[in-house]
Amino acid sequence: MTFPDGLQLPGNETGLSWRSITPADLDDWYALTRRIVAEDKPGWAEERADLEHVLSRSSDDPARDTIVGLDPDGVPRAFGGVSVNPDSVRVSGFGGVDPQWRRRGIGTAVFRWQEARAKQRVQDRRGGQPVLRSYAEANNPSAVALLESAGARIVRYFTEMTRPLAGELPEVPLPEGLSFVTFSEELSERFRLAHNEAFQDHWGSEPRDQESWTFTVSHPQFRADWSFAVVEESSGGIAAYQLASFDPESKEILGYTEGYTELLGVLRGWRGMRIAPAMLSEAMRRFRDSGMENAGLGVDTENPSGALKIYEQLGYRPVSRQVVFDKPLAAGSAA
Incomplete structure (x- = not known):
């Protein structure tokens, strides 16, 4: 044929x-x-x-x-x-x-x-x-x-990882002069540019154009209220960001409801300041406040930034692996 x-x-x-x-x-x-x-x-x-x-x-x-x-x-x-x-x-x-x-x-x-x-x-x-x-x-x-x-x-x-949200959550403050700003359509393009900059040195990553980004932030599973940027208060510049999602079938598939960190990035000039753990602790609070039982994310097992160790220190544990x-x-x- x-x-x-x-x-x-x-x-x-x-x-x-x-x-x-x-x-x-x-x-x-x-x-x-x-x-x-x-x-x-x-x-x-x-x-x-x-x-x-x-x-x-x-x-x-x-x-x-x-x-x-x-x-x-x-x-x-x-x-x-x-x-x-x-x-x-x-x-x-x-x-x-x-x-x-x-x-x-x-x-x-x-x-x-x-x-x-x-x-x-x-x-x-x-x-x-x-x-x-x-x-x-x-x-x-x-x-x-x-x-x-x-x-x-x-x-x-x-590796897919998850963390139960029952009990005490980690408290990781942002460095002084930084604050969280929740995602909005008005900020979407700035998020996209921040993502492309943060991921330009990540294995397998290619820049996201406006079409693919729009699909990501308009997807039925995307949760704007759980997504945010870390912004420098003096300049308004984005230092880092996190996008989150919720699969309504997570209870059926995984056995628990799960707020999921879809994308997380820290721009090069802001790395090494524990901003990623601060974002994840903030995400956990938002997930739990919305009734989620677990927080989940995926990690490149060979990521040289040490992301896997950071996630383990925050209580995330492996549940599955993708090849x-x-x-x-x-x-x-x-x-």
Whole structure:
């Protein structure tokens, strides 16, 4: 089966017919992701808004960058896609297979399609080794085995951590002359610029443009009242920031309600002053005041800033781990 640009779709050996995903597929696609979540029990599950975003990103073309596999009754049983930022050579791959249709080679077929499409997306770009990046839960051995068998290599680990909010919370004051300012739409652009500056030296981070940032701060799970900046009172400049979210399914998935630190950054000139622990202690208070049972966050296990140790000192404990895989993309045509 041939896709736009001459790309080959997975064949009939999968037992599925393949085409690109369209807005008309959203309900059935979302139902497929819910079946996958029910089986795999990941720490995070896509909202319908996340799927809508896949089909609306200006830097991608869903007609060429997504596929869905339909069974003979027209029910989606697998999907895949790729996404890449402008001028980047790092392509993100995503997808899944209905639990009832696994162990038939469908996941491998989707990955091979992702790899071929990723090559097309970056074949004329410069700026380092092109890669297809994929993520898998460490407790999902079949996903890990699929990526390893496809020639992808582990490049990083991320750890999900949580902390109960019952009992005494840490008291970490801000340095004198700094104060918390709650997120607002008027401050959103300043938050975005602060994020890009704070994360420019973080592994795997790429600048967030206005489109991707707007999606982040308008996402159904985003909590503006839990999000804030640390501002220098004399200048009004942002020294650090924290964005938080709430997944209403956290009780079902994790066993407790959880306020989640989605993004946290300290600008270079303000590091080493214990601003990050002060922000997390403030976030904990806001979470608990809203009735949350736990505070959660994710951390790059190899972050040289010592973030993992800081979080452990504040009472956070690991609950799961995510594995990051890269598959180098060879130069040349992918068709």
